[in-house]
Amino acid sequence: MIVFDLKCGQGHVFEAWFGSSRAFEEQRAGGLVQCPMCGDPAIEKAVMAPNVAAKGNRKADAPAARLDSTPAAEALPSPDAIKAALQVLAQAQAKALETSQWVGKSFAKRARAMHAGEEAEAPIHGQATLEQAKQLIDDGVPVAPLPFPVVPPQARN
Known part of the structure; x- marks a missing residue:
C-alpha cells in the first residue's frame, strides 16, 4: 500500500x-x-x-517551531492522531460494507425505490453523481456519502 x-x-x-x-x-x-x-x-x-529518520548515531533535531503558536493551534490533534482516527474510520467503513450490496450506477434508482416502498429495504452502496445525490437528499431519501472511495467489485484484482 x-x-x-x-x-x-x-x-x-x-x-x-x-x-x-x-x-x-x-x-x-x-x-x-x-x-x-x-x-x-x-x-x-x-x-x-518525506519522513526521513535520523541516523542511529545522531540525536534527532529539536522539533521545528510552530508557525502558529496560538492556544487554538495547540489544541489541534497531532498528525499521528488524525491518521489513527482515519484508519479507524476506514476499518469501520470496510466492516459496514461487508453486509452491504454493491449496486453500482443504479444506486440512486434503487435507493429511491426502497424509499418509495417499491423494493424491500436493504443496505446498498454504489455510485451516484453529485446531482443525483443532491436530488435524493432534497426528496428526503436517507443517503450519505462514504468517507473513503470504494473500488467496484469488478475492478478489484
Missing part, C-alpha cells in the same frame, strides 16, 4: 491509500477518486514532506 496526500480543485487536502501509483492513476482516470469534503473529482497529488 502507498499513502498519498491529495488535493482537490477546491483546495481541500486529504490522505488516501492505494495499492500502487498506477492504481491511483487508474482510479482517478475512472472517476473513482473524489474529495471526501466536497465531492470534487479534480484530484491531484499534493506536495508531501
Whole structure:
C-alpha cells in the first residue's frame, strides 16, 4: 500500500491509500477518486514532506517551531492522531460494507425505490453523481456519502 496526500480543485487536502501509483492513476482516470469534503473529482497529488529518520548515531533535531503558536493551534490533534482516527474510520467503513450490496450506477434508482416502498429495504452502496445525490437528499431519501472511495467489485484484482 502507498499513502498519498491529495488535493482537490477546491483546495481541500486529504490522505488516501492505494495499492500502487498506477492504481491511483487508474482510479482517478475512472472517476473513482473524489474529495471526501466536497465531492470534487479534480484530484491531484499534493506536495508531501518525506519522513526521513535520523541516523542511529545522531540525536534527532529539536522539533521545528510552530508557525502558529496560538492556544487554538495547540489544541489541534497531532498528525499521528488524525491518521489513527482515519484508519479507524476506514476499518469501520470496510466492516459496514461487508453486509452491504454493491449496486453500482443504479444506486440512486434503487435507493429511491426502497424509499418509495417499491423494493424491500436493504443496505446498498454504489455510485451516484453529485446531482443525483443532491436530488435524493432534497426528496428526503436517507443517503450519505462514504468517507473513503470504494473500488467496484469488478475492478478489484
